[in-house]
Amino acid sequence: MNLRERLTRAGTPDGLFLADRSGRRLLRDTIDAPGRADIAEQLAGRSVLVATGGQMAAALAMIALDGLVRRMVLAPPGMSTEQVPGVVAAAEIDLCVTDAGCPFRAALEGLPCIEAADAALAAPPDVLQPTEWVLTTSGTTGAPKLVAHTLEGLAGGINTAAAPDPGTVWSTFYDIRRYGGLQVFLRAVLGPSPLVLSDPDEPVREFILRAAAAGVSHILGTPSHWRLAMMSTALPHLSARYVRLSGEIADQTILDLLRGAFPEARIAHAYASTEGGVGFTVEDGREGFPAGLVGTRTGIEIVVRDDTLHIRSNRTGRRYLGEGAAPLADAEAFVDTGDLVERRNDRFFFLGRRSGMINVGGAKVQPEEVETVINGHPRVSMSRVRARPNPILGAVVEAEIVLRSDAADEADPAALKSAIIAHCRPHLAKHKVPVSVKFVPDLPLTAGGKLLRRAP
Numbered sequence: 001m002n003l004r005e006r007l008t009r010a011g012t013p014d015g016l017f018l019a020d021r022s023g024r025r026l027l028r029d030t031i032d033a034p035g036r037a038d039i040a041e042q043l044a045g046r047s048v049l050v051a052t053g054g055q056m057a058a059a060l061a062m063i064a065l066d067g068l069v070r071r072m073v074l075a076p077p078g079m080s081t082e083q084v085p086g087v088v089a090a091a092e093i094d095l096c097v098t099d100a101g102c103p104f105r106a107a108l109e110g111l112p113c114i115e116a117a118d119a120a121l122a123a124p125p126d127v128l129q130p131t132e133w134v135l136t137t138s139g140t141t142g143a144p145k146l147v148a149h150t151l152e153g154l155a156g157g158i159n160t161a162a163a164p165d166p167g168t169v170w171s172t173f174y175d176i177r178r179y180g181g182l183q184v185f186l187r188a189v190l191g192p193s194p195l196v197l198s199d200p201d202e203p204v205r206e207f208i209l210r211a212a213a214a215g216v217s218h219i220l221g222t223p224s225h226w227r228l229a230m231m232s233t234a235l236p237h238l239s240a241r242y243v244r245l246s247g248e249i250a251d252q253t254i255l256d257l258l259r260g261a262f263p264e265a266r267i268a269h270a271y272a273s274t275e276g277g278v279g280f281t282v283e284d285g286r287e288g289f290p291a292g293l294v295g296t297r298t299g300i301e302i303v304v305r306d307d308t309l310h311i312r313s314n315r316t317g318r319r320y321l322g323e324g325a326a327p328l329a330d331a332e333a334f335v336d337t338g339d340l341v342e343r344r345n346d347r348f349f350f351l352g353r354r355s356g357m358i359n360v361g362g363a364k365v366q367p368e369e370v371e372t373v374i375n376g377h378p379r380v381s382m383s384r385v386r387a388r389p390n391p392i393l394g395a396v397v398e399a400e401i402v403l404r405s406d407a408a409d410e411a412d413p414a415a416l417k418s419a420i421i422a423h424c425r426p427h428l429a430k431h432k433v434p435v436s437v438k439f440v441p442d443l444p445l446t447a448g449g450k451l452l453r454r455a456p
């Protein structure tokens with residue numbers, strides 16, 4: 001059963017909508033619109049790149065294309081013109097669904113294209129074919145990897161049997177063309193429930209106010225998204241019943257801040273990745289996750305090997321696309337997530353990415369571990385830890401810090417820097433303590449809402 005059929009069987013309530021900055025689109029209008037057989041004929045069985053400027057056009061195209069095309073590659077925001085030829089070749093793209101807002105439309109020259117507005121009107125197929133959903137990894141450099149999924153795998157962590165709570169309206173800081181955002185899109189469509197889409201050019205304050213005006217009750221983002229939201233005076237306008245974090249380590253500080261901002265809401269942090277799918281969700285208000293989640297549960301198995309999480313389930317990606325692509329899983333079908341963990345008593349705690357370690361004279365430092373400690377200082381809003389070259393040790397630890405609004409006009413910045421470093425010493429080994437601190441007005445995020453680690 002494809003997305004369109006699922007919406008049709010759910011009855012497509014009159015109040016079911018998608019909303020962006022330009023307005024609302026009732027999904028009943030999309031489902032009930034006469035289908036165009038000529039458009040469906042052009043799309044049927046093709047390997048399609050969905051390359052639109054905004055999320056609304058992509059969302060409507062996804063509903064129309066699922067079950068009609070053999071492969072659907074979602075071009076995320078931030079994909080560069082230079083990356084397009086590699087993606088087209090690796091995914092064997094033979095048609096593009098696009099619009100005037102696509103930032104790299106010139107790179108699609110020579111490729112057959114259909115306007116996204118027309119593709120959304122394609123008649124449903126007489127016979128459904130399995131559509132391979134392809135997402136890009138969110139790496140900040142080089143060519144992105146293309147991860148192939150099935151709709152069943154993508155929806156594997158969604159309870160489609162339970163009806164949504166009355167008044168549920170979903171939203172997310174994520175873009176729905178990335179894994180985290182696509183999860184929210186599918187939750188809304190399969191619920192079904194309305195969905196309010198974000199916009200990368202929209203100030204955080206305006207997005208929060210727009211979400212509040214639309215009655216958003218369930219909202220997701222990365223910890224970095226939420227740290228930015230906590231800085232906004234608009235946040236009290238949002239009456240969320242469900243707040244969820246994923247994509248980065250959720251430390252105790254951000255969990256406690258969200259509990260204070262939304263005292264009646266369910267606060268959850270989820271572990272998920274483009275390759276590994278949804279692993280688990282934690283709702284006990286504590287950072288890390290219970291050791292009992294390691295092992296075998298219904299449909300999923302998690303193991304720790306060499307301090308790294310490995311996942312095997314029907315929710316993981318199926319394979320990487322492209323000639324010579326490395327296997328996505330090992331011989332036992334486990335996906336190596338690359339995320340390091342440490343067990344302390346009955347709980348595991350995330351340390352950071354294996355690939356992101358700083359080498360300080362042969363001793364390893366996980367930037368995320370240091371950031372967790374720094375973020376616990378009462379004057380700190382968010383931080384980024386990086387390596388600074390050192391002629392003796394090779395590298396030392398340096399921290400960039402965004403202060404809370406009530407500390408931004410600190411009379412003695414040098415004293416505050418010393419206080420933050422002193423705050424770190426009891427919690428970190430000597431080589432992990434920052435040797436220098438810089439106060440900055442903001443920190444750059446990737447298009448996926450994570451701290452940009454490799455920025456200059």
